Amino acid sequence: MEDIACQVAGIQPTETPRIEKKWVVVAAADYGVTDEGVSAFTQTVTAQMVANFLNGGAAVSALARQARARVKIIDAGVANPIPGNTSELVELKVENSTQNFTLGPAMPRAHAVEIVDRGAELSLELSKEGADLIAIGEMGISNTTAASAITAVMLGELRRR
Numbered sequence: 001m002e003d004i005a006c007q008v009a010g011i012q013p014t015e016t017p018r019i020e021k022k023w024v025v026v027a028a029a030d031y032g033v034t035d036e037g038v039s040a041f042t043q044t045v046t047a048q049m050v051a052n053f054l055n056g057g058a059a060v061s062a063l064a065r066q067a068r069a070r071v072k073i074i075d076a077g078v079a080n081p082i083p084g085n086t087s088e089l090v091e092l093k094v095e096n097s098t099q100n101f102t103l104g105p106a107m108p109r110a111h112a113v114e115i116v117d118r119g120a121e122l123s124l125e126l127s128k129e130g131a132d133l134i135a136i137g138e139m140g141i142s143n144t145t146a147a148s149a150i151t152a153v154m155l156g157e158l159r160r161r
Contacts, residue, residue: 021130027139029046032097032099034141043097047081049139056071072122092119
């Protein structure tokens with residue numbers, strides 16, 4: 001914890017570091033690799049989970065309340081309509097879901113750059129509003145498969161079938 005406190009103190013351009021305005025930002029998106037049966041759930045669950053986040057009913061919402069942090073939910077590519085009140089949802093998606101990466105690229109490079117740029121713009125907006133700390137997270141059915149594939153490539157562990 002001391003290392004984290006020192007890092008936060010070093011980042012803040014103030015004489016006295018503080019963490020008063022906290023945000024938890026969760027980006028939700030679907031993954032085309034779900035078509036391969038890698039998850040026990042369908043992409044409709046992503047939309048249901050986003051609705052749960054927006055209603056404050058998910059674990060991340062409870063943890064944020066405990067930390068007195070505000071929560072912002074981003075639609076970064078949810079494939080299905082999100083039920084309920086979505087007035088607090090931040091719409092940043094470039095497209096609905098990625099493509100199935102077992103058949104080709106998950107998305108064009110331009111889409112990846114665009115969604116990262118949109119996320120960076122949001123973080124700058126929160127910073128201008130006085131955010132002292134922004135915790136980030138993600139949610140999406142088959143996200144673990146995508147993350148595992150990226151990790152395998154980065155570690156040189158990918159083997160062709």
